Amino acid sequence: MPVVLEHLGKSFGDGAPVLDDVNANIGKGEFVALLGASGCGKSTLLNIMAGLEAPSSGALEVPSDGAAFMFQDAALFPWLTARENIELALKLRNVRKAERKAKAQELLELVHLGTAGDKRPHELSGGMRQRVSLARSLAQDRQLLLMDEPFAALDAITRDLLHDELERIWKETGRTIVFVTHNVREAVRLGQRVLLLSSRPGRVVQEWAVTEEHRTDAGLAGQLTGVITARLREEIRRHAK
Amino acid sequence: MPSNPTPLAEAPSEPVETRHVHAALTRSSTGREDLRELESGLDSLQSDADRKHRIDWSRVLLPIAALVALVLIWQFYVSLGVKRRDLVPGPLDVAAQMGVLWNEGKLQESVWTSMQRGLVGFVISVAIATPVGLLLAQVAPLRRAFGPLISGLQVLPSVAWVPAAIIWFGLTDATVYFVIFMGAIPSIINGLISGVDQIPPQYRRVGTVLGASRLQMALQIILPAALPGYLSGLKQGWAFSWRSLMAAEIIAVGGTIGFGLGSLLDQGRQLSDMSVVMAAILLILAVGILIELLVFAPIEKRLLRSRGLLSGSTR
Ligand SMILES: Nc1ncnc2c1ncn2[C@@H]1O[C@H](COP(=O)(O)OP(=O)(O)O)[C@@H](O)[C@H]1O
Ligand SMILES: [Mg+2]
Numbered sequence: 288m289p290v291v292l293e294h295l296g297k298s299f300g301d302g303a304p305v306l307d308d309v310n311a312n313i314g315k316g317e318f319v320a321l322l323g324a325s326g327c328g329k330s331t332l333l334n335i336m337a338g339l340e341a342p343s344s345g346a347l348e349v350p351s352d353g354a355a356f357m358f359q360d361a362a363l364f365p366w367l368t369a370r371e372n373i374e375l376a377l378k379l380r381n382v383r384k385a386e387r388k389a390k391a392q393e394l395l396e397l398v399h400l401g402t403a404g405d406k407r408p409h410e411l412s413g414g415m416r417q418r419v420s421l422a423r424s425l426a427q428d429r430q431l432l433l434m435d436e437p438f439a440a441l442d443a444i445t446r447d448l449l450h451d452e453l454e455r456i457w458k459e460t461g462r463t464i465v466f467v468t469h470n471v472r473e474a475v476r477l478g479q480r481v482l483l484l485s486s487r488p489g490r491v492v493q494e495w496a497v498t499e500e501h502r503t504d505a506g507l508a509g510q511l512t513g514v515i516t517a518r519l520r521e522e523i524r525r526h527a528k
Numbered sequence: 529m530p531s532n533p534t535p536l537a538e539a540p541s542e543p544v545e546t547r548h549v550h551a552a553l554t555r556s557s558t559g560r561e562d563l564r565e566l567e568s569g570l571d572s573l574q575s576d577a578d579r580k581h582r583i584d585w586s587r588v589l590l591p592i593a594a595l596v597a598l599v600l601i602w603q604f605y606v607s608l609g610v611k612r613r614d615l616v617p618g619p620l621d622v623a624a625q626m627g628v629l630w631n632e633g634k635l636q637e638s639v640w641t642s643m644q645r646g647l648v649g650f651v652i653s654v655a656i657a658t659p660v661g662l663l664l665a666q667v668a669p670l671r672r673a674f675g676p677l678i679s680g681l682q683v684l685p686s687v688a689w690v691p692a693a694i695i696w697f698g699l700t701d702a703t704v705y706f707v708i709f710m711g712a713i714p715s716i717i718n719g720l721i722s723g724v725d726q727i728p729p730q731y732r733r734v735g736t737v738l739g740a741s742r743l744q745m746a747l748q749i750i751l752p753a754a755l756p757g758y759l760s761g762l763k764q765g766w767a768f769s770w771r772s773l774m775a776a777e778i779i780a781v782g783g784t785i786g787f788g789l790g791s792l793l794d795q796g797r798q799l800s801d802m803s804v805v806m807a808a809i810l811l812i813l814a815v816g817i818l819i820e821l822l823v824f825a826p827i828e829k830r831l832l833r834s835r836g837l838l839s840g841s842t843r
Binding site for chain 1: 552553554555556557560563564566567568570571574575730731733734735736737738739740744748749752753755834835836837
C-alpha cells in the first residue's frame with residue numbers, strides 16, 4: 288500500500304479541526320479521486336501527503352521518496368522555457384546533464400508538446416501549461432502523484448482532452464494518482480474510486496467504485512454522478528443554519 | 529420597448545441541459561492519434577502566434593518631436609525678449625557655449641570625469657549591496673533589525689552627507705565616492721529585498737516539492753524570481769549615484785577632486801554665466817537619459833518580455 292492514512296487530523300492554531308479522523312488506503316497504481324466542497328480541506332490533506340505540512344494527529348504512510356505534486360495553477364517558472372522547467376525538476380533530482388536533455392524531450396513528447404519545448408510559459412495556452420506542469424511532475428519520477436484541482440481553471444473542451452490525456456499517461460506510466468477535485472463529473476470521469484470528503488471537519492464519509500463501463504456508457508456515468516451529487520449536497524446542506 | 533419582454537419570457541422554457549456546458553463524463557476522443565490531433569488543433573488556436581518584433585518608429589520619432597517642440601518654444605520665448613538675454617540664454621546661445629567648452633576640452637573632461645566616477649561608484653555599490661540585500665531578505669532577524677534603518681537612509685538626501693564627507697576625507701575623490709555609496713547602496717538593497725518579497729509563495733513550494741536544497745532554492749529559484757525587482761533597484765541605485773555625485777561635485781570643489789559636470793555647473797554660477805549653467809544642466813540630463821536608454825531600458829525590456837510581463841503596458 289503506497290498510501291495509508293490512519294485517524295489523520297489537522298487543525299490550524301486553535302481553530303476548529305479542518306480534518307478529523309481521515310482514514311484511507313490507496314493501492315499501488317490506483318487512481319483515486321478525492322471529492323469535496325470548496326474549503327473542506329482537500330488541499331490540506333494533499334499537502335500533508337506531500338510532506339508540505341505536518342498532521343496534528345494520526346499517522347500516515349507514504350512512499351519514502353516522497354510524492355510528485357501538481358498545482359492548480361501550473362506554477363511554472365516564467366524565466367525558464369517549457370523544456371527548462373522540466374529539466375530543472377530533473378536537475379534537482381541529480382540527473383546527469385546529458386541524460387536530462389533526452390529525458391526532457393521524451394516527457395515533452397509524452398504530453399504531445401514535442402515542438403513547443405522552447406516556448407516560455409506565457410506563450411503557452413492554459414492547457415499547454417498544465418501539460419508542461421504534468422510533464423514536470425512526471426520528471427520527478429515518483430510512484431505517487433498528487434494533483435490538486437489541476438484542471439479547474441481550464442475551459443470545458445480543453446479539460447475533456449486533458450482528462451483523456453491524463454488517463455492515457457496514467458495507464459502508460461503505472462503511477463499511483465490522488466486527484467483532488469470539487470467537480471463530481473471530473474471525479475467520476477477519472478477516478479477508479481471516488482472518495483467523498485465531508486466539510487468541517489473533513490472526513491471520508493463515503494466512497495464509490497467507478498468501473499470501465501462508466502468510461503464509455505454516458506448513461507451509467509450520469510447515473511453515478513447523480514448519486515454522488517445528491518450525497519455531496521446532503522453533506523453541504525448539513526451546514527445550513 | 530414593447531418587443532423586449534417576449535424573448536425574455538421564452539428563455540426559461542428551453543431545456544435546462546442545453547443552457548449549461550458540461551465537461552464530458554466519458555472518453556471524448558477515440559484514440560491516441562485522435563487525441564494528439566485535437567490537442568494540437570487547440571494548441572494552435574489558443575496560444576499566441578509568433579509575433580515579430582519590428583522597430584516601432586513612433587517610439588523613436590515621438591520623443592524627438594517632443595524635444596524639437598520644446599526647443600522651438602524655448603527659442604520663441606527668448607526671441608520675445610521678455611528677459612535679458614544673459615539671464616535667459618536661447619538654445620542657440622547654449623549650443624554656441626557648448627562648442628566653446630568643447631574646443632577648450634572642458635566638456636569632454638567634465639563628462640568623462642563624472643561618468644567614470646558615477647559608473648565606478650555604482651559598480652562598487654552593486655557589489656556591496658547585493659550580498660547584503662540577499663542576506664537581509666533571507667534572514668528575518670537581521671531584516672527586522674536593519675530594515676527600518678536602510679529604508680530611512682534611502683529617504684535621507686545623500687547631499688546631507690557632503691559636509692561630513694568633506695570633514696572626514698577632505699577635498700578628495702573619497703568624498704565623492706562616499707556620497708555616492710550613501711545614496712546608491714540603500715536603494716539597491718531595498719530594491720532587492722522588495723524583489724524577494726514579491727516572489728509568489730507558490731515558487732518556494734514548487735521548489736520544496738521538487739526537492740531543492742537551501743542553496744539550490746536561493747540560487748535557482750529565489751534569485752531569478754527576484755530579478756525584476758532587483759533590476760528596478762539597480763535603476764534607482766544608478767539614479768541615486770548620479771544625483772549624489774552631482775551634489776558632491778557642486779559642493780566640494782578644488783583640492784584633488786577632478787573637474788566634473790557638477791564642477792562645471794558651479795563654475796558657471798561663479799562666473800554668473802547662465803549659458804554655461806544651462807549647458808552643464810543639459811549635459812547632466814543627457815548623460816542620465818543616455819544611460820537609461822542604452823543600458824537599463826534594453827535589459828529591462830528583454831527581461832520583462834521573456835517573462836511575458838510587457839503586454840498591455842504603454843512603454
Ligand atoms: N495555513 C492555514 N492556516 C489557517 N487555516 C487554513 C490554512 N490552510 C487552510 N486553512 C483552512 O482550512 C480549510 C480547508 O482549506 P483547504 O484545504 O484549502 O480546502 P480545499 O482545498 O478543500 O478548498 C479552510 O477553511 C481554510 O481556511
Ligand atoms: Mg484547494
